Amino acid sequence: MKTQIKGNYVIGDSDAVSSLYESGGFGRLRDDSLQLRFVEAAYLLSRGKISVLKNGAELDFDAFIQFAAQQEEFFELKYIVYKDLKERGYYVQSSATDFRVYPRGGKPGKGSAKSYVYVRSERMPILLSELLGLINEAQNVRKQFILAVVDEESDITFYDVKRADAVGRFEGGMSAPYPAEAEKETPVKAVLFKERVILADQETADLLYNRAFFGKKMDDERLLLSLPEALYLAESGVLELYEMDGKKLSNEAFSENAARIDSEFLKKYVIYKELKEKGFVPKTGFKFGTHFRVYRKxxxxxxxxxxxxxxxxxxxxxxxxxxxxxxxxxxxxxxRKRMIYAADLGGRREYVEFERIKM
Incomplete structure (x- = not known):
């Protein structure tokens, strides 16, 4: 079946409509013709389903993909993913986010697409703002957003990417962030050492550790608190913070000190505080190479x-x-844990979750 290159598309006549669109879900209908994207045309050309003419001259597969790659950025990556999805038995159509993929048993004209697939090379970083825009685009039309990453050896890894707080309830199971008994008329003294805070009031230490999983016991009387834990408890009125020389620290001064100790403290603390308020129990994620490991209850x-x-x-x-x-x-x-990235966007928090999936 002969097709012609016209602009950024490969155009087939009315015969292509019945043989390619109606039976295989390829391309888009435009009047009485069929409009194929370059990846679709390359796939069909590789299988001998069509021939492609450019200015009256027929192109073989190699000539066509070289032409297409000069017209469309990252064409070869898109073709690798498109071919993989087609060979897995999916109906696939090109879209603004590279591809729309139909659920098994579905096809264009008979049901709607399930997923948007966006193709990226492993060498190409992606900005959080760009990723959120893509998630929004999929979410607005109730589609799953899938990131397809093509590595150096042309293997593909698929990730389901979504807002963690848009899937079910993003809430912890703790009824309160700390025991009510820990609040006293006069906040308890805690001292900032070089990198952590020590609370030497045994009663409060036991309440915070045993009932709310704050800190780690130093001995029977003392509790070692992380910097985020200490600031949170100070802002909540449970603790008063002091330097080792006995000078009282305001919460603002403590925060400034903490930011000098840990350059990432401020962005971590904003998220830590919200997680506590949502009923989660955040603890250090150092052993996993992350900022936090988070317990629901x-x-x-x-x-x-x-x-x-x-x-x-x-x-x-x-x-x-x-x-x-x-x-x-x-x-x-x-x-068996979820991987989430969180950011404070001017007072609005965004929680983006990645999960590796099989297509």
Missing amino acids: VESLDKIPHSEFLLNAVSPEYEFKLPATSGAIRLANSV
Whole structure:
């Protein structure tokens, strides 16, 4: 079947409509003709279903894909993903986010697409703002957003990417962030050492540790608190913070000190505080290479559950470097946890979850 290159499309006549669109879901109808994107035409050409003419001269497959790659950015990556999806038995159509993919058993004209697929090279970072825009586009039409990453050896890894707080209830199971008994008329003194805070009031230490999983016991009387934990409790009126020389620290001064100790403290603390207010129990995620490991609920220290997800707090300008992101997602999924990236966008929090999936 002969087709012609016209602008950014390959055009087939009315015969193509019945043989390619109606039977195979290829292309889009335009009047009495069929409009194919370059990846679709390349796939059909490779299988001998069509011939492609340019200015009256027929192009073989190699000549066509070289032409297409000069017209369309990252054509070869898109073709690799398109071909893979077609060979898995999916109906696929080109769209603004590269591809619309229909559920198994569905096809164009008989039901709607299930997913938007966006293609990216492992070498191409992706900005958080760009990713949120793509998620929005899919979410607005109730589609799943899938990121297809093509690595150096042309293998594809698929990720389901979504807002964590848009899927079910993004809420913890703790009835309160700390025991009410920990609040006293006069806040308890806690001292900032070089990198952590020590609380030496045994009663309060026991309440915070045993009932709300704050900190780690130093001994029977003392509790070691992380910087986010200490500031949160100070802002809540449970603690008063002091320097080692006995000078009282305002919460603002403590925050400034903490930011000098940990350059990422401020962006981490904003997310830590919101997680606490949502009823979660965030703890350090250092052993997993993340900022936090997060528990939905901790009822007893005798039987601490597995944490539900790992979380990295990032800036609004954050750029996902895909090899590093892939490693974090693989680790999280391998220990049966969700991998979430969180950012404070001018008072609005965004929680983006990645899950590696099989198509």
